[in-house]
Amino acid sequence: MSVKDSLTTYEENTWCPGCGNFGIFNAFKTAIKSIEALGMPKSKIAITAGIGCHAKIFDYLDISGIYSLHGRAIATAQGMRIGNPELTVVAFVGDGDAMGEGISHLIFAAKRNTNITVFMHNNGVYGLTTGQFTPVSPKGFKGPSNLQGSLEEPLNPVRIMLNVGATFVARAYSAKVKELSDIFLKAMLHKGFSFVEVLQPCVSFNDTYDLYNKNTFFIDKKAESFEEADELAEIKDKIPLGIFYDIDKPTYDDELLKGRNLYTQSLSRDERLGKIQSLLSSL
Ligand SMILES: Cc1ncc(C[n+]2csc(CCOP(=O)(O)OP(=O)(O)O)c2C)c(N)n1
Ligand code: SF4
Ligand SMILES: [Mg+2]
Numbered sequence: 001m002s003v004k005d006s007l008t009t010y011e012e013n014t015w016c017p018g019c020g021n022f023g024i025f026n027a028f029k030t031a032i033k034s035i036e037a038l039g040m041p042k043s044k045i046a047i048t049a050g051i052g053c054h055a056k057i058f059d060y061l062d063i064s065g066i067y068s069l070h071g072r073a074i075a076t077a078q079g080m081r082i083g084n085p086e087l088t089v090v091a092f093v094g095d096g097d098a099m100g101e102g103i104s105h106l107i108f109a110a111k112r113n114t115n116i117t118v119f120m121h122n123n124g125v126y127g128l129t130t131g132q133f134t135p136v137s138p139k140g141f142k143g144p145s146n147l148q149g150s151l152e153e154p155l156n157p158v159r160i161m162l163n164v165g166a167t168f169v170a171r172a173y174s175a176k177v178k179e180l181s182d183i184f185l186k187a188m189l190h191k192g193f194s195f196v197e198v199l200q201p202c203v204s205f206n207d208t209y210d211l212y213n214k215n216t217f218f219i220d221k222k223a224e225s226f227e228e229a230d231e232l233a234e235i236k237d238k239i240p241l242g243i244f245y246d247i248d249k250p251t252y253d254d255e256l257l258k259g260r261n262l263y264t265q266s267l268s269r270d271e272r273l274g275k276i277q278s279l280l281s282s283l
Contacts, residue, residue, distance in 0.1 A: 007032055007042070011059040020200035023174035024121060025057055028090075030177075031184035032063070035088075045188075046087045048076045050097035052128045053202070054121035057092050071102030074109050077116040084263035085253050088188055090117045096126040099135040099155055110166040110193050112252035117187050117194045120157060121174075123202035131205030143205070158233040161195045162226065162245055168194035169229070170243040173212050174201065183243060192251050199239070218242045 004010055007029045015021045032042060047065035049055035050073040058067050068076040068091075077091035098106050098120050109116060125143060126132040132145040136157060140149040161169045168190040172180040180198065187194035199216070201208040219242040223229035229245040267275070 005029070007062050009060055009062045013056075013060060015053065015056065016202075016204050018201075018203040019053070020123065020174035020198075020202065021053060021057065021121060023177050023180065024054075024119070024198055024200060025060060027172075027174075027177045027180035028057070028061070028119070028184055030181040031188065034181075034185050035188060040088065044087060045090065046080055046084075047090050047092065048073045048080065049092040050094055050102065052094040052097055052121075052126070053123070054092055054094040054097070054127075054200075071097055071100070072105065074098065074102060074105040074116070074118060077118070078105075078109055078112075078114045081114060081116050082253055082256065082262070085115070085257055085261055086264070088117070089115075090119065090188065093118055093120050094127070095120060095122040095124060095136045095157075096132075096134040099157060103135075106195075107160070107164045110161055110164045110195065113165060113167055113192045113249050115192055115251040115253050117190070118196070119184065119187075120195070120197050121200045122157065122197050123200045123206055124208065125202055125206045127202050127205060131202070137206075141206075156233060157195075157197045158244060159230060162230050162233060165193075166195045166245070167192035167247050167249050168243070169233075169245045170195070171197045171199070171239075171241050173199045173216050173241055175209065175212065176216075176241070179218065179241070186243065186246070190246065192249055199241075212239065215239050216241050219244070222246055 047063050048068045049058040051070035066076050073091040073093050077089045081089045124137045131143045133141045133143045133150045136154045137150055138154055142149045158169055158171050170183045172183045187196050199212050216239045219240045222243050232240055
């Protein structure tokens with residue numbers, strides 16, 4: 001059992017030794033410590049996750065939240081944020097989870113610019129169910145569900161997010177923990193929808209350490225325009241890492257709630273019944 005710190009639970013860690021999820025876990029804890037140092041207590045941070053190897057991070061982090069369903073963490077995160085806009089809400093999602101079954105939730109949360117943060121653990125496989133190809137696996141990738149190799153071109157999560165309106169879009173690599181942690185922090189501090197694709201080797205079903213160690217590079221600076229960001233995200237011979245896009249735009253929750261907090265300003269049971277009665281009597 002690992003030594004418990006203020007952000008780690010006593011839950012037994014069952015990730016495979018060497019899994020990229022360890023880097024994500026450590027980078028996130030460092031980002032939370034930085035946020036606490038800026039004056040935000042961890043009680044104001046809430047997490048959610050889908051189902052998969054990535055989602056076990058929910059068990060290991062000593063932070064409150066709601067353990068969601070496969071493909072539904074982003075819907076859950078939006079509900080949490082709208083229910084209590086004082087919370088910084090982070091959804092941990094898998095590539096199968098968010099690019100497959102849950103893709104419509106991801107697209108609409110970005111389109112709305114809901115003030116939530118999504119960290120996508122991209123290991124290129126459905127890891128927990130033993131390595132089937134996902135919508136982001138490269139063409140030709142062989143898994144137990146497609147022994148002859150994938151016939152499909154992969155989706156590019158960064159390009160999708162840029163093109164549906166996400167206001168903060170980044171890509172990071174789980175083995176570059178310091179840079180990952182800095183990007184996590186910036187994503188959580190961003191007002192609006194933030195998305196970070198984290199390249200995460202799966203040592204059991206898709207060991208990409210060598211590929212990423214050789215082929216990733218950090219972009220020098222954030223793009224000046226949407227077009228520049230989209231162009232950067234299109235690069236295929238090498239894999240760019242860093243913050244592609246970061247703009248200010250009104251958020252869905254601000255426009256919907258107009259300063260109201262449904263949690264702290266909720267009506268009592270009697271007030272709710274009174275309102276229903278007066279509504280019914282006016283019919
Ligand atoms: C609604 C629903 N569909 C499918 C599953 C089966 N399932 C559980 S984990 C998983 C794979 C998750 O893959 P990914 O989201 O990439 O996460 P990883 O395990 O790779 O971290 C699947 C398909 C499920 N639990 N619930
Ligand atoms: S199966 Fe892959 S993603 Fe899951 S814990 Fe093992 S190495 Fe990590
Ligand atoms: Mg996966």
